[in-house]
Amino acid sequence: MVDLPRRSLLAGIAALGASACAKINESETAKSLFKAAEDGHRAVHRALAGKQGLAPEYTRAQRSPTFRGNGSVTVADPFYQEQLGKGFPDWQLEVRGLVERPLQLSLADIRALPQRPQITRHDCVEGWSAIGEWQGPQLATLLDAAKVRPEANFIVFRCADVLYGRDYYESIDMVDAYHPQTIIAHALNGEPLPEKNGAPLRMRIERQLGYKQAKYLKAIEAVASFDDIGQGKGGFWEDVAGYQWYAGI
């Protein structure tokens, strides 16, 4: 086995000829470079904005006329479809994992909690943006009620949709979990969430891109590490396509 720096250097030179990019992209050096750049951007964002710094909020007049649905826009599961037809009377949101008091919440329970309405912009990783009014309880309210244990480092969102044969999931760290604009939305523009936008419940994590905004929410799980979940990269698109775990860039 050729030593790594030399191989990376050779690959780097070859890449100038524009044909050996695959080698350089798969090298450990490139991966650690990507990770360092991603972590650096996150550190600067957090340092400049503060942990609680708010994403811009808009007025009702500034909303987009419609709100695009993307990724999964329907859920095949028969129980989901049955519930969708009836207005989700038996849908349960679980709060579990590293918590003192696991919770099971109905949609009525979620609506009865203190609510945060917010008109925010959704930015897809592809480049487009839509603006809508979301409403729901802050994630912090649920985490406090469930008493998250100190060893929890991440919150994982489990979803009902299946893409390319895999269950959708996402994860965030405790800074974003306790951010005031991190809410579990049950309404969009004053109406219950439509199916394409994640009915009955979806996450809003307003300082990150669209793929973090987990839809069709079934469970919220506090974990110490997400290494053993999916392929260990912290989310569906991170596993499938290699998207950055920190979706704030």
Added chain:
Amino acid sequence: MKQHALSTRLWHWVNAIAIIVLFMTGLNISNAHRYLYWGDYGFDPKDAWLNVIRFPGWATIPQHYNLALARDWHTVAAWPFGAGLLFIWIAMLTNGHFRRDLATTPRDWSLRAVMASLKAHGGGEAAPGYNPVQRILYGMVFGVLLPLMVFTGLAISPGFQAAAPWLLELLGGRQSARSLHFVAAWGIFGFFVIHLALALANWRLILAMVTGGKCHAAEPAPAPPPSPSDESPSHG
């Protein structure tokens, strides 16, 4: 004193690589949603002010569509590009490069001065100092296009907007910032083409950007506003 300071040369080549990576990964990212909008939102192609072409594989990094890898390299190259711009501005302001070669006087902007420098171009390379057209073009690149790339790039990052919501407002909303990011990138590409063509026409200029070029005895006194008759010949 060398024709090009070490700080200028270092920045020039690091920045050249960063810009090539940023531009070619940027074209890959553009392929993900080939529509540009003005304002805060935009997702429907019928609201787009520009339908962008699909950039072919040979023009992009990687050479096939891969949004994740393109974003990874874009995120990496943004560091030397942004930090480098700050570095070169500080260096130019402290070593006199800005005052000597880039700062313009109102007379530099006159049609006569511009015509005279265009006519004189292609002359010798002994005299230091840039002609009015060079001052204006380099000034636009350093003062407008490169900073615009950094600020529009920061503004379209959802994690950065919480740090500077005023930036997004100043730029007219996120989709406007994204459009400006695209337009300024092509402005830099235009500069790149002219810059490269002129440098290739006289390869010694490229060598000078590596070695530093000929030594000058001393820094010339601040030049009086140039008049068409005593125009300094250009050296690129």
